[in-house]
Amino acid sequence: MEERAAIWRDDLDALGFAVFFEGKDHGAACLVHRRAFRILIGFDPVVADCLAYYANNAEVFQAAAWAKIDRQSIPQGRSLNLNSRDIRRALGELTPADDQRQVKSCRVLDGNE
Secondary structure: OOOOOOOEOOOOOEEEEEEEEEEEEEEEEEEEEHHHHHHHOOOOOOOHHHHHHHHHHHHHHHHHHHHHHHHHHHOOOOOOOEEEHHHHHHHHHOOHHHOOOOOOOOOOOOOOO
C-alpha cells in the first residue's frame, strides 16, 4: 500500500491505511470503521465520503495512529484500530478534561422493583 493511500475493506466496513508518518514506517495496517466516520463527519457516510475525509486529513489520521502506538506501546508491525476519539484528539478537538472517560454507574434490578 502506498504510504498515503487508503483502501476500503467491504468485509470489515472500514477504511484501511499503512501507518507511515514523517518517514517512519511502523509496518502495520490501521483500520477506521465507518461508525467512527459517522461521528467525525456528522452524518451516515458512504464509502466515498470516508475516503474523501481521509484524503483531506491523511496527516491527522497518521498522527492519531502514531499517538495511539506511543500511548499503548503497540509493537512494530502490530495492526491497530482508530476510533473517533483517537482522531478527534489528533484534530485538537478534545481537551484533556473532555478526554477523560466518565465512569457510569448502573443499578442492578433484583426483580422486586
